[in-house]
Amino acid sequence: MIREWLTQLGQAALVLGLAPLLSGVTRKIRARLLRRQGPSIIQPYRDLLKLIRKETVIAENASWLFRAAPYVVFGTTWVAAALVPTFATGLPLSASADLIVIVALLGTARFLLALAGLDVGTSFGGIGSSREMMFASLAEPAMLMAVFTLSLFAGSTELSSISAYMLGPHAGLSISLALALVALVIVSLGENARIPVDNPATHLELTMVHEAMILEYSGRHLAVIEAAASLKLLLYLSLIACVFIPWGTAPSTDGTVAYAIGLGAYAVKLAGLGFLLVVFETAIAKMRVFRVPEFLGVALMLGLLGTIMLFVSRISR
Amino acid sequence: MTALDGDIAHLLAGSLVLVSFLLLYQDRMFALLNFFAVHACVLAFSVGWQALQRAPHLFITALIALVFKGVIIPVALHRIVVRLGIHRTIETVVSIGPTMLFGMALVALSVVVMLPVTQSSGVFVREDLAFALSVVLLGFLMMVTRRNAVSQVIGFMSLENGLVLAATGARGMPLVVEISVGFSVLIAFLVVGIFLFRIRERFDTVDLQALDMARGESA
Numbered sequence: 450m451i452r453e454w455l456t457q458l459g460q461a462a463l464v465l466g467l468a469p470l471l472s473g474v475t476r477k478i479r480a481r482l483l484r485r486q487g488p489s490i491i492q493p494y495r496d497l498l499k500l501i502r503k504e505t506v507i508a509e510n511a512s513w514l515f516r517a518a519p520y521v522v523f524g525t526t527w528v529a530a531a532l533v534p535t536f537a538t539g540l541p542l543s544a545s546a547d548l549i550v551i552v553a554l555l556g557t558a559r560f561l562l563a564l565a566g567l568d569v570g571t572s573f574g575g576i577g578s579s580r581e582m583m584f585a586s587l588a589e590p591a592m593l594m595a596v597f598t599l600s601l602f603a604g605s606t607e608l609s610s611i612s613a614y615m616l617g618p619h620a621g622l623s624i625s626l627a628l629a630l631v632a633l634v635i636v637s638l639g640e641n642a643r644i645p646v647d648n649p650a651t652h653l654e655l656t657m658v659h660e661a662m663i664l665e666y667s668g669r670h671l672a673v674i675e676a677a678a679s680l681k682l683l684l685y686l687s688l689i690a691c692v693f694i695p696w697g698t699a700p701s702t703d704g705t706v707a708y709a710i711g712l713g714a715y716a717v718k719l720a721g722l723g724f725l726l727v728v729f730e731t732a733i734a735k736m737r738v739f740r741v742p743e744f745l746g747v748a749l750m751l752g753l754l755g756t757i758m759l760f761v762s763r764i765s766r
Numbered sequence: 767m768t769a770l771d772g773d774i775a776h777l778l779a780g781s782l783v784l785v786s787f788l789l790l791y792q793d794r795m796f797a798l799l800n801f802f803a804v805h806a807c808v809l810a811f812s813v814g815w816q817a818l819q820r821a822p823h824l825f826i827t828a829l830i831a832l833v834f835k836g837v838i839i840p841v842a843l844h845r846i847v848v849r850l851g852i853h854r855t856i857e858t859v860v861s862i863g864p865t866m867l868f869g870m871a872l873v874a875l876s877v878v879v880m881l882p883v884t885q886s887s888g889v890f891v892r893e894d895l896a897f898a899l900s901v902v903l904l905g906f907l908m909m910v911t912r913r914n915a916v917s918q919v920i921g922f923m924s925l926e927n928g929l930v931l932a933a934t935g936a937r938g939m940p941l942v943v944e945i946s947v948g949f950s951v952l953i954a955f956l957v958v959g960i961f962l963f964r965i966r967e968r969f970d971t972v973d974l975q976a977l978d979m980a981r982g983e984s985a
Binding site for chain 1: 777779866874
C-alpha cells in the first residue's frame with residue numbers, strides 16, 4: 450500500500466522533473482533539423498532557475514487574481530499531468546485519473562490564465578485571451594469528442610482501464626481509434642501553442658496567442674507559468690502514449706523490474722513522440738489565425754465521425 | 767476470416783469515408799486532384815483486400831480502380847486544370863465548416879438507415895453498405911457545394927467510387943458489368959472533359975453560375 454502511494458508520488462515528481470527536459474530536447478532537435486546548433490537540452494532548467502531568482506515586476510493596477518493565477522495554473526496542470534499513467538498503471542489515484550477530470554483541470558487552468566491576461570488591461574493580454582478562448586471553444590469539444598470515442602470503445606473513462614483494454618485481446622484495429630488519435634494530435638498541437646497554430650519560440654509576432662496572454666508576467670510568476678506550459682506538453686504526449694502505445698507500462702502490482710522496464714519504455718515513447726512532433730513542426734508553416742478554427746474544427750469533426758463509426762464497428766463485435 | 771482480417775477491411779472502408787471528407791475540406795485544385803487519387807487508391811486497396819479474402823475476380827475491379835481512377839483520370843484532370851488556367855482556388859458555395867457538419871449528418875443518416883435495413887446480411891456487407899452510402903452521399907454533397915465544373919466532376923467520380931464499394935460488399939459484380947462500368951466512367955470523363963472546354967469557350971469560365979445566368983435563372 451505504502452509502496453503504491455510512493456510510486457504515485459514518484460510519478461508526480463517524475464513528470465515535474467521531466468517536463469523541462471522534454472521542452473529542451475524538442476528545442477534541440479528542432480534546432481538541429483534547421484541546421485542550427487541550438488541551446489543545450491538542460492537550458493529550460495537554467496531558464497527556470499534564472500526566472501525564479503529574478504525580481505518580479507507587477508503592473509500597478511494588477512489585482513490579486515493576477516498574482517494568484519500562475520500558482521493555480523501550475524497546480525491544476527501538475528495534478529492533471531500526475532494523474533496520467535506514465536510508467537505504471539493502477540496507482541492509488543488512478544480511480545480519479547479520469548479523462549473528463551483531466552479535461553476539466555486543464556479547462557480551469559485555461560480559464561484562469563485568460564482572466565489573468567485580461568486583468569492588467571493591456572491590449573496584448575486582451576487579444577491573447579480572446580483568441581485563446583476562441584480556439585478553446587473548438588478545442589475543448591474536440592478533445593471531449595475524442596474522449597467519448599475512446600471511452601465508448603474501451604467502456605471506461607478511466608485511463609488505467611483504457612490502457613489495459615488497449616493491451617487486451619478485444620481492442621484490435623479500428624477506424625474510430627485512428628480518428629480519435631488524429632483528433633487528439635490536432636488538439637494537442639492547438640493546446641500547446643505548437644507551430645501550425647501558434648509559435649512557441651516567438652514573442653514578436655502579432656499572431657501570437659499564448660505568449661500574448663503572459664506578456665505582463667515576470668520573475669517567479671513567469672517561471673511557474675513556463676513550467677506549467679512544459680508540463681502540459683508532457684501531459685498530452687503521455688496521454689497519447691498511454692492510450693495508443695500502451696506496451697511496456699507496468700501494472701502497479703508488479704515488482705521493481707517491471708517498473709524499470711516501464712520507465713525505459715516511457716522514456717522511449719516520449720522521445721519518439723517528441724521527435725515526431727518536431728519533424729511535423731519543421732515541415733509545416735504556421736497558419737493564419739483565422740484559419741485555426743477550421744483546423745480545430747477538423748479535430749471536432751474527426752471525433753464526431755469516430756463516434757458515429759463506432760456504431761458501425763460495434764456490429765462486428 | 768479472423769478478427770484482424772475483418773478489422774483491416776473495416777479500417778480500409780472507413781478510410782474511404784475519411785478521404786471523402788478530406789476531399790470536401792480541400793479548397794485548392796491540385797490538392798483536390800491529389801486527394802482524389804488517394805480516394806481511388808484506398809478504394810483499390812479495400813476492394814483488393816476483399817478479393818484476397820473471398821473473391822479473386824474482384825482483383826480486376828481493384829486494378830481498374832487503381833489504374834483508371836488512381837492514375838489516368840487524376841493526371842488527365844491535372845492537365846485540363848493547367849490548360850484551363852484555373853489552378854488557383856475553388857469557390858465553394860457554402861463555407862467549409864457548415865459543409866463538414868452537413869457531411870457528418872449525412873454519414874449519421876446513412877448509418878442509421880443502412881444498419882437496420884440490412885439486419886439479415888453478413889457483418890461485412892452491412893459495414894460496407896453503410897460506408898458506401900456515406901461515400902455516395904458525400905459525393906453528392908461535393909457536387910452541390912462546389913461551383914467549379916472540375917470539382918463537380920471529382921464529386922461525381924468519388925460518388926462512383928462509393929458505388930463500387932457497395933457493389934463489392936454485396937457479393938461483387940459480374941465481370942462484364944464491372945468492365946463496362948469502368949469504361950462508362952472513362953467515357954463519361956471524356957465527355958465531361960470535352961464539355962469543360964466547350965463551357966469555357968462559350969462563357970470564358972468554368973464557374974457553373976454562368977450557366978444559370980445563360981438560362982436566365984438569376985440576375
